[in-house]
Amino acid sequence: MEKIRMSTPLVEMDGDEMTRVLWQKIKDKLIEPYVALETAYYDLGLMHRDETDDQVTVDAAEATLRYGVAVKCATITPNAQRMDEYPLKQMWKSPNATIRAILDGTVFREPVLVNGINPCVQNWKKPITIARHAYGDVYKGTEFRVPGAGDASLVFTQENGNQTRLPIHTFNGKGILQGLYNTDESIESFAHACFQFALSTRQDLWFSTKDTISKVYDHHFKDVFAALYEETYKTDFEKAGISYFYTLIDDAVARVIRSEGGFIWALKNYDGDVMSDMVATAFGSLAMMTSVLVSPNGQFEYEAAHGTVTRHYYQHRKGEPTSTNPVATIFAWTGALNKRGELDGITALSQFAKKLEKATLQTIEQGKMTKDLVPLFEGDATALTSDGFLDAIVETLHTLL
Ligand code: NAP
Ligand code: MG
Numbered sequence: 001m002e003k004i005r006m007s008t009p010l011v012e013m014d015g016d017e018m019t020r021v022l023w024q025k026i027k028d029k030l031i032e033p034y035v036a037l038e039t040a041y042y043d044l045g046l047m048h049r050d051e052t053d054d055q056v057t058v059d060a061a062e063a064t065l066r067y068g069v070a071v072k073c074a075t076i077t078p079n080a081q082r083m084d085e086y087p088l089k090q091m092w093k094s095p096n097a098t099i100r101a102i103l104d105g106t107v108f109r110e111p112v113l114v115n116g117i118n119p120c121v122q123n124w125k126k127p128i129t130i131a132r133h134a135y136g137d138v139y140k141g142t143e144f145r146v147p148g149a150g151d152a153s154l155v156f157t158q159e160n161g162n163q164t165r166l167p168i169h170t171f172n173g174k175g176i177l178q179g180l181y182n183t184d185e186s187i188e189s190f191a192h193a194c195f196q197f198a199l200s201t202r203q204d205l206w207f208s209t210k211d212t213i214s215k216v217y218d219h220h221f222k223d224v225f226a227a228l229y230e231e232t233y234k235t236d237f238e239k240a241g242i243s244y245f246y247t248l249i250d251d252a253v254a255r256v257i258r259s260e261g262g263f264i265w266a267l268k269n270y271d272g273d274v275m276s277d278m279v280a281t282a283f284g285s286l287a288m289m290t291s292v293l294v295s296p297n298g299q300f301e302y303e304a305a306h307g308t309v310t311r312h313y314y315q316h317r318k319g320e321p322t323s324t325n326p327v328a329t330i331f332a333w334t335g336a337l338n339k340r341g342e343l344d345g346i347t348a349l350s351q352f353a354k355k356l357e358k359a360t361l362q363t364i365e366q367g368k369m370t371k372d373l374v375p376l377f378e379g380d381a382t383a384l385t386s387d388g389f390l391d392a393i394v395e396t397l398h399t400l401l
Pocket of ligand 2: 273274277
């Protein structure tokens with residue numbers, strides 16, 4: 001079979017530990033035999049980030065701005081313990097945070113559904129994609145431990161020196177205080193990304209906040225979405241046969257549980273953090289959750305939602321076989337290849353990506369899977385090693401090509 005040719009390279013961001021091991025195997029066994037893969041390669045492995053003073057992460061993000069589509073392997077975000085483990089110059093920032101800051105994107109997380117692995121919520125038939133605003137609020141908050149009785153107020157000083165002062169609370173004793181913010185620019189780009197992603201995947205968009213209690217802050221999110229929808233997206237949504245729906249977060253939670261799935265649920269930063277873990281767990285496993293960062297200018301960066309699976313890597317380093325689930329990483333590759341095919345008009349590339357996804361799912365449906373999925377599977381299941389599972393996918397893929 002002749003290999004499928006590409007016309008634009010994918011930005012390839014290599015990573016760390018067990019996922020780096022799987023990364024190479026996925027390329028060797030599942031992609032390169034069929035695709036004349038062209039990538040702009042960036043090694044985001046921790047030691048190379050350290051050697052380049054993290055410039056490689058910035059370069060990779062900027063390449064994504066130029067080429068439009070990237071695929072990223074999970075990477076270590078160094079903490080104190082990693083500083084002991086590796087001889088690092090400094091505790092480098094999370095690569096994902098650096099990339100997000102450059103692409104200014106929104107993260108969409110979607111579970112991979114397989115027959116035989118049923119969601120805890122029985123009426124969920126289709127995936128629920130969580131769109132999490134990835135900027136500000138409590139993640140950029142300022143906190144203060146109130147030491148004793150006193151007055152707290154909110155002060156805003158304009159550039160011209162004018163001040164607005166709002167009372168918060170008069171403390172009679174010890175307490176706690178928190179200051180949060182967001183910007184119109186960030187909320188607007190979040191809204192654009194959500195509307196565009198809904199259109200490109202032809203799914204309804206839900207958005208929820210606590211605007212009844214947070215009458216200025218959360219209400220502003222609601223207003224920004226509503227205005228953009230009316231001005232910019234309503235006609236396209238109607239043409240695509242999809243809808244935009246705002247509801248209070250309490251109501252949304254109840255509706256999500258009773259729904260069939262098959263929509264995008266947009267959430268503020270903290271709500272999205274919590275709800276994406278809940279939805280991932282209810283659908284089965286973090287190892288089956290894919291993630292794509294979409295910039296307001298239409299760049300896409302695909303990755304697995306899980307980390308570098310450190311415990312398995314230590315096992316691998318001792319020479320022991322692992323049973324690490326490659327599904328989310330495979331789907332990061334297929335997501336990127338499919339998007340590249342779509343953008344460049346290379347149907348064969350998109351079709352190959354879809355077949356590889358199908359082969360992965362069919363292999364699990366035949367009862368062949370990694371250890372983490374065995375207890376979730378209804379029916380006879382065999383736990384394979386990482387290599388054994390990838391080889392089984394290759395076999396299924398051959399029946400589809
Ligand atoms: P993790 O790598 O997601 O792994 C946590 C545990 O979940 C694993 O020990 C394993 O459980 C299970 N697991 C996750 N993915 C799996 C897979 N593909 N197959 C089988 N089991 C899987 O999270 P972590 O241990 O908290 O973080 C490890 C490193 O990853 C950290 O350095 C962190 O900074 C980094 N990280 C990176 C990203 C990213 O790049 N996007 C995201 C999160 C974390 P068992 O051990 O019980 O088998
Ligand atoms: Mg979380």
